[in-house]
Amino acid sequence: MTGGVVFDIQRFSLQDGPGLRTIVFLKGCPLRCAWCSNPESQQPAPQLLYDGDRCTLCLSCVPVCPSGALTSAGEGALSYDLTLCTTCGACVSACPNAARSISGKQMSVDEVLAAVLRDAPFYRRSGGGVTLSGGEPTLQPDFAKALLQAFRQHGMDTAIETCGYADTRTFISVVEQVDHVFFDVKHMNSTRHMELTRVPNELILDNLRALMHIHPDVTVRYPLIPDCNDGGDDLRSFAQYLLRLPRMPLVEFVPYHRYGEHKYRLLGRPYSLNGTPSCEEGEAERACQVLRQHEITCSALHH
Ligand code: SF4
Ligand code: SF4
Secondary structure (H helix, E strand, C coil), X not given: CCEEEEEEEEEEECCCCCCCEEEEEEXXXXXXXXXXXXXXXXXXXXXXXXXXXXXXXXXXXXXXXXXXXXXXXXXXXXXXXXXXCCCCCHHHHHCCCCCEEEECEEEEXXXXXXXXXXXXXXXXHHCCEEEEECCCHHHCHXXXXXXXXXXXXXXXXXXXXXXXXXXXXXXXXXXXXXXXXXXXXXXXXXXXXXXXHCCCCHHHHHHXXXXXXXXXXXXXXXXXXXXXXXXXXXXXXXXXXXXXXXXXXXXXXXXXXXXXXXXHHHHCCCCCCCCCCCCCCCHHHHHHHHHHCCCCCCEECCC
């Protein structure tokens, strides 16, 4: 039976497609955006999160670990060896302070479908549906397609949020099965794109062009990151690229926020945009005005 790794299912979202939506977050992403607000989504496999602020160093987790990944390092200190951890979850259950959790769970199509169908009455009333997000859903193409087919068999409206970085044939085989596509464009300069996301942008931009040839409902989303991609030249390059597409998609600016910052601490990773402030009110609207000078219709999302 087809299955895959899901790291969250959120209900009653209003932002990622029409009406009230359930968002299914698939784990794994080929990009490493400096501003990623879901860093726990990046690694394809389930992984252990640890909140040092909650940990009282009671050491209840140490003896239950079957892999020897947790050891007492003396003086009540705790040591964790990631290479030994099998994400079995035994320490999560043993911890009295909820300092440990596992992000990501293997699920079958039927299990995801059952979770999503709980909200079906709301979709019908609000004109909503289900959105595949991530991570990057096309990184698990067979699972994504099987989910989309199951959703559609139940008459649900479907959407996908994608970074567009996938082999073109694979990418198209997934997105052609959804009603609405939300496609991220992050920087027009490939060298700078590489610095900010760790991959170049050519494949992404080619895939967007291919998508515009075959899909009637595409929204391009541009995350607006202070001092990374929000300069006048950046926005004018974006406008020029949009004008060269086979037809104009809907365009939305997404203002940067720092909501995901604490998750880096849970993963034991530094936050590379430390010191970058969230976008001020009105920044995304100012970016819209630059595009409107090129007669491109666009809108600003809110935090
Ligand atoms: S998830 Fe399992 S293997 Fe990993 S540290 Fe916890 S108990 Fe050990
Ligand atoms: S059981 Fe929880 S609170 Fe106790 S040492 Fe382990 S992580 Fe910390």
